[in-house]
Amino acid sequence: LFGGSAASSGSGTAWINPSEALSSNSAYANVGLAASSASASLNVSGFIFNIPSRSTILGIQVSISKYATNASIMDSSVRLIKNGTIVGINNRKATGWSTGGVPVVSTYGDTGDSMWGTGWSPSNFNSNFGISIQVKNSATGGSTRTANIDYVSVRVSYTLDGIIYW
Numbered sequence: 001l002f003g004g005s006a007a008s009s010g011s012g013t014a015w016i017n018p019s020e021a022l023s024s025n026s027a028y029a030n031v032g033l034a035a036s037s038a039s040a041s042l043n044v045s046g047f048i049f050n051i052p053s054r055s056t057i058l059g060i061q062v063s064i065s066k067y068a069t070n071a072s073i074m075d076s077s078v079r080l081i082k083n084g085t086i087v088g089i090n091n092r093k094a095t096g097w098s099t100g101g102v103p104v105v106s107t108y109g110d111t112g113d114s115m116w117g118t119g120w121s122p123s124n125f126n127s128n129f130g131i132s133i134q135v136k137n138s139a140t141g142g143s144t145r146t147a148n149i150d151y152v153s154v155r156v157s158y159t160l161d162g163i164i165y166w
């Protein structure tokens with residue numbers, strides 16, 4: 001499921017065209033980062049799942065289609081937004097992003113047991129749920145490097161009356 005809105009927020013270098021992260025269309029939300037600098041948060045929200053209130057949440061998986069102009073671009077923070085507030089653990093990956101101009105999908109969490117370090121109820125996914133992403137340029141010198149995100153999507157798995165859904 002894709003989000004319904006995206007914005008650059010907070011301190012750091014602002015994302016350009018954040019709404020391009022809302023669909024798989026080969027158009028990119030991007031941010032150019034000088035050496036040793038970090039981006040603002042790219043907050044993707046507006047996910048509406050319509051999960052029945054009697055359900056039990058099993059896991060949350062985020063997929064990000066991304067690439068960079070240099071492997072010094074890395075995740076700084078990948079966290080969830082619950083009721084408009086960034087919550088839970090930072091599920092960032094400690095490796096540089098793929099390069100070469102072709103996006104690669106990275107997954108964070110999973111649909112089987114990843115709750116991102118916080119409790120969830122069905123109502124949390126039916127309004128004001130999202131993902132907050134920050135990246136950094138780990139290089140200590142050199143030119144500006146660019147992070148590009150084609151899309152951000154989320155899968156939530158849950159049980160209802162003994163049946164697993166996602």
